[in-house]
Amino acid sequence: MIAMKTTANRTQSSSNYATKEFDLAARARALESILLEKKLVSSDAIERLISSYENDIGPMLGAKIVAKAWANPAFRKRMLENATAACRELDIGGMEGENMVALENTPTLHNVVVCTLCSCYPWPVLGLPPNWYKSPQYRSKIVIEPRKTLREDFGLNIGPEKEIKVWDSSAEIRYLVLPERPEGTEKMTEAQLASLVTRESMIGVGVVNPKKAKTKTRRRKR
Numbered sequence: 016m017i018a019m020k021t022t023a024n025r026t027q028s029s030s031n032y033a034t035k036e037f038d039l040a041a042r043a044r045a046l047e048s049i050l051l052e053k054k055l056v057s058s059d060a061i062e063r064l065i066s067s068y069e070n071d072i073g074p075m076l077g078a079k080i081v082a083k084a085w086a087n088p089a090f091r092k093r094m095l096e097n098a099t100a101a102c103r104e105l106d107i108g109g110m111e112g113e114n115m116v117a118l119e120n121t122p123t124l125h126n127v128v129v130c131t132l133c134s135c136y137p138w139p140v141l142g143l144p145p146n147w148y149k150s151p152q153y154r155s156k157i158v159i160e161p162r163k164t165l166r167e168d169f170g171l172n173i174g175p176e177k178e179i180k181v182w183d184s185s186a187e188i189r190y191l192v193l194p195e196r197p198e199g200t201e202k203m204t205e206a207q208l209a210s211l212v213t214r215e216s217m218i219g220v221g222v223v224n225p226k227k228a229k230t231k232t233r234r235r236k237r
């Protein structure tokens with residue numbers, strides 16, 4: 016396995032897209048207000064949905080799947096053949112995850128995911144997309160200059176020995192990256208392995224570094 020330098024951190028990436036994050040949040044709040052005013056949705060329904068995606072559904076489910084794929088070659092094979100069906104084995108699935116595809120990182124290939132049109136994302140395994148994922152800058156830059164964008168915006172240096180493939184999610188297909196299993200984790204349990212896996216590594220803007228403690232996913236402020 017080729018060791019890659021990774022200093023990816025969400026703080027850096029968030030700051031690069033901060034202005035647009037604010038715009039997106041303002042637009043979402045405006046849309047929410049209109050929907051409530053027209054009684055097309057109730058505030059209770061919105062709160063329930065947000066709560067479930069903040070507390071019950073999120074990157075911890077994707078991390079569990081990645082750890083299982085690392086520890087269990089048969090499951091890994093099923094993930095690569097049909098990720099939606101493999102996730103269902105663990106009772107993981109549902110809205111925005113009807114057709115999920117797993118992309119395996121290897122010593123010669125690094126996968127990264129974007130939605131160039133909007134913000135399509137595999138909700139059942141990663142929860143709600145981070146604001147930077149929805150920003151027009153990320154959606155264009157990662158396609159045009161993926162290596163440079165990963166380095167400059169996420170602190171992730173992908174060596175020249177690795178091809179970078181950028182996958183465009185859509186309403187039909189949602190991608191999940193299976194990051195490389197780090198060296199020195201052979202004796203870890205699935206739970207220990209899962210604790211290493213970050214949301215960023217499953218989008219492809221980070222890699223799994225066993226020396227780094229997992230950072231908590233920031234919750235939406237209401």
Ligand code: FE
Nearest residue numbers: 130133134135
């Ligand atoms: Fe989209």
